[in-house]
Amino acid sequence: MICRACLRARAGAAALRSGASRPSSTMRPTPAALARPPSSIAAPLPRALPTSHLPRAAIMSPRPFSASATAPAPAPLEKPAGLTKGESQVWDRVVAELAPVELQVQDVSGGCGSMYAIDVSSEHFRGLNMLKQQRLVNSVLADMVKQWHGVQLRTRVPE
Secondary structure (H helix, E strand, O other): OOOHHHHHHHHHHHHHHOOOOOOOOOOOOOHHHHHOOOHHHHOOOOOOOOOOOOOHHHHOOOOOOOOOOOOOOOOOOOOOOOOOHHHHHHHHHHHHHHOOOEEEEEEOOOOOOOEEEEEEEOHHHOOOOHHHHHHHHHHHOHHHHOOOOEEEEEEEOOO
16 A cells, blocks of 8 residues: 555656656556556565574574572672662562572662662562563562652563
8 A cells, every 4th residue: 555645756756757847746647657666665575584404493592491409599699888778678678589699779869769770680580571570579669669759670580
């Protein structure tokens, strides 16, 4: 489907090519001109590379298996020294509830404690989509979040 403005432009360009000095505003394209796509559209689109020659493992990366019972437990995180009081409270709550592998908490409100950026990576998120991961963090921090202006939350599963 092509819009009227494109049809008029195509007809005007065809008239200029044929030698007309100025296309008329009432000029209508011929049925043959309507059926022919413009040269910019006529180029074939690039195709995806064939994957038939690749092994299945290269096409679909397998999801890693969960850690076995014999795997050592990850070491607890050390709290950074430069955290404010609010950042420290958020840090303690998240570490206690989610046992994260990585955690960053930053007060992004300018120091008043009304907005935090939280970046957390935890095994508790395995098998959950991003929305459920963030809802889990929000449920852990529910009473604290009620007092905040906002929160920037980034969650992920450790590799």
